[in-house]
Amino acid sequence: MSTAPSASPPASPSARPSLATRAPLLVVLCGCMIAMLTFGPRASSGIFMLPMTGEYGWGRDTFGLAIAIQNLLWGVGTPFAGAVADRFGVVRVLWAGAALYALGLIAMAYAVTPGALHLSAGMMIGFGLSGCSFNIVLAAFGKTLPEKWRPMAFGAGTAAGSFGQFLFPPLAAGLNASIGWHETLIVFGVTMLLVMPFALALATPASGPRPGEARPQSIRAALGEAFRHPSYIFLVLGFFTCGFQLAFVTTHLPAYLADRGLSLTIGGWTLAVIGLANMVGSLSSGWLSSRMSRRYLLAAIYFARGIAIAVFVLLPASPVTSIGFGIVIGLLWLSTVPPTSGLVMLMFGTRYLAMLYGFAFFSHQVGGFLGVWLGGLLYEQLGSYNLVWWLSVALSFASAAINLPIVERPVARAPQPA
Template sequence: MRTASSTLSAAHLLRDPRLVLLAGSIIALVAVGMRHSFGLFLTPITQDLQSINRESFGFAVALQNLMWGLAQPFAGMMADRFGSARVIFVGGALYAAGLIFASASSTALGLTLGLGVLVGLGLSATTYAVVLGAVGRRFPPERRATALGVASLGGSIGIFLSVPVTLALIDSFHWSMAFVSLALVALAMCIMAPLLAGRAQAEGPEQSLRAALEEALGHKGFVMLVLGFFVCGFQLAFIGTHLPAYLLDRQLDVWLGGAALATIGITNIAGTLACGAIGDRVSKKNALAVLYLIRAAVVAVFVLLPPSPLSTLVFAATIGFTWLGTVPLTSAIVAQVFGPRYLATLVGIVFLMHQLGSFLGAWLGGLAFEQTGSYDLIWWSVVLLGIVAALLHWPIDERPIAAEARFVGATK
């Protein structure tokens, strides 16, 4: 009886949504956190290897974002069908393998294959679509945005922690050994993966994946949400990849780049939690519109002000508050409108456009610098796109699709 009782207790614990939330947060901490420290490798790699310049490094990071986005809908589909645990385990292994490959690279091609292709594929299986899909299905609608905010918070904490850790590894050893050390950390995702075991459970009338995709792609609000998230990816990838180098170009001390990224990470903790909580109380699409307007204003002021440590840290603190706040709000809108059944798949499609934007933000930042010797064109593109994203979100209809209408559509 004790054995049976213990087994039942263990099974009950594994079904506890709080455990899924904790495991998902840790996985996001590792995957997203490490990914946001890659910009710190730009300067040491380009100084150490003549075959790699800012454009080729930017392209490797850009391709990483593209692979992340292209593979994410498929990772979401696999998670919806077979469960998140298996997908995350494979993704963690690919992530670690990519970092090992990058550590041994001496050419732009090698860096691109490791940091771009393998890490990009690993990210698709260990980040938002898969993790938030698993978390979102375990919580009721009235608590879902907050839970998604907490899960996204793991990524925010990871950004804050990974920057000083990565800087210390690069300074104490070498950029190649820093990649190896991060690869060992990436394997922690494989260990945490079994805690997210379980398949998605249908709610309401059964719906096929094809019907769910047709429903979402035919919804104007979903299309506008996807386009808005493209802007988010462009903005974050450009800033995260090129901000440290931009500060060096402006004759500021080398420590400021790491301090700025760390500041983004720590203020993002408060911002992500706040946005998740706000999403359970006010219109999520209006909150998103305001976030994009804030980003546009903050970037414009930063570029216009004379460069200084103070203006940089104020910029980082303010932009950090909005950094991942878009994630729980955007994911919660998808779950609110379409339900949680295919949440990982639909969030994966949204993040595909996010990563297409990230590809262009990281790559065009480096390309613009190599062609013009300045980042100014891309900075002002970030401002303009922020205004466009705000305008896209205002008219989104975030009312849930009636289950009865979905059932009628499925039977026609």
Template sequence: MTPISRSPKHPWIVLICAATLVTIAMGIRQSFGLYLRPVELDTGIGREAFGFAIAVQNLLLGLAQPFVGALADKHGAGRVAALGGALYALGLVLASMISGAFGLTVTLGGLVGFAMTGVTFVIAIGAAVRAVPAGKRGLAAGIVTAGGSVGQFLLVPVAQGLIQGFGWREALLISAALAALMVPLAIGIAGKPQQVEAGSAPSQSFGEALREAAGHSGFWLLNAGFFVCGFHVAFIGTHLPAFLVDKGLDPAIGARALALVGLFNILGSYVFGVSADRLRKKYVLAWIYLARAVAMVLFLAFPITDVTATVFACTLGFLWLGTVPLTSGLVGQIFGVRYVSTLFGIVFLSHQLGSFFGAWGAGSVYAATGSYDFAWQVSIAIAVLAALLHWPIKDAPLQRPVAR
């Protein structure tokens, strides 16, 4: 039985580069909700159309993720990340030139959505967990996930300042220059995955890995739960700033709320990443989703003020992306890490399908009713459902005959 060969780079180099990639990619991504009102006022593109562009972005990020994950499993994460960073920068440059809804959907939706597949969680976490021993994989996934929160905390206020100081088009161009830095960072996660892992069959093929996952009920329950996570993240990230403005709060409060979500998710990602190595992941996931439901109910039960928005952002931030190291950890725990980018990519597709409905569906609800009430009600209901779905997952590592 031969242990898996890890990257020739020092694990901390891989972790730092992977986390920084996610910091930039997700930091820019989480600022897009701030552009909704400026774009609406400047171009006449409404909330439903803007939400649809973000929904397409999320959908493409999900649809392409299994294929991009497979490329990373075969050719290495570095090449995939370099291409993703270049396309991300190009998409932002082209988005700064749009004048209508179609152009917004093609650039900010299509091109940026596809580009993000190479520089976000699936590729970065896949590279990170392969670089560390098995007992540290949850922590590694938590560190990379926290990178997205660092980006949200740092870059969302910067984006708000750029929009106010220079205009939304110029803010996108400056963001494009930042996105281009992801290309050299990709060198830090370069390297092809090795074939041999302790406790698994070295000869397992790609097709065998897919069939194995497809026949495991826990794999589909993880997909269903991650759909809910995607709905929450896209709904809140895209529409919370506008929701707070509708309630009479200053636009800066919305920017601060998103930044606080990012700040507190740094702590949450670390805590839940560590818990992934110490506790039953499926139970922690169930409690995260239940806590989200409670947080939303309490937020809506009181008048929407600066204080309640701040408390809600901090609470939701702690629960924000703690699902990522736990979900990816369960995939690796059950199926091994040889094809973790591919299998987690499939689960992440479900997340992005949820994101599509969270971004576009909430915008459609607002366009039809003039309110986000129904979107909030759906968010609460599916959070409770996700908590129930994780409980019966069979999380024991699959036993396979070891090749001799």
């Protein structure tokens, strides 16, 4: 007598293939849309400087301080947002960040005092960005995507942010001329809510321990391990320069070009060209990150930036030199992100990737704070941006040198007791 075969136990939810395994391209596309949407308005901040300061009679240092606060708080909030995303998944973090970002943009439209500007453009948008920018997207890519997809996904997510920079500054300039800068900010704020549906595709599981699994590394242990690691310190310090340069150029380049006799439209298109060229640079950097030493790649990027900035400052101002600078600096713009995030993942794994990359990004944003703030402060005192440009050149060469001693291998860990 034959016996009926026993029924197979139903597959547990954790055993089912995730969306990233079944449709990795969809996950990458949704993450890229989030990166594009969130990077665009903050890359357009320089387009709003002259209209706002002109209407309210503020100095450029007042507007610069607001964007400096934004950069600093974006950096301060990113490690904490990353820790929450690592522990509870990224969807809640992306939703909260997008909502705060939207409110900040709308509040900026009604900011009639420096304090209101610093609260909206500075604090609200800064903390909003920490929860919904491409940093959280890249961490979700690292946690969910198959390993072979990760290097190019890091490049694609960074490039998508660059496409936002290509798309939004000319759009901001055009809308400012047609409907006014107040209404433009409101439109951008409502647009940020589109992040929420795209975030669903990036869902990551909570990171709590599973039955029978070795005791997971604690957050405190992960931080101690990272900050005792010299290569991580070098990486964090080098990333400072990237933030200094990006924030200074994004905020002050349109006004710098206007001071040299060019139109605000040329400034907007230069920022747009930077974003377009960076799509090529970021994708190329993601491809190179899986095929060559990441520390040498980072050193080459920083060194080339120093040369490009020096040449730009020495050449006479014209639409040709401005757009040419945009193309060259755009190829190097966010190309530091794929090798930097890849090194963090290589050294420490993916469990606390969002948090540990967040601390590197904090250094980046401290640089951003100083780049924007010093740009406005020194302009008001000296009547020129030249000192900040040359400081940026010096920082480029210093960061090229500081990345060379990085050791590209995983940290050695003692076995965890069960």
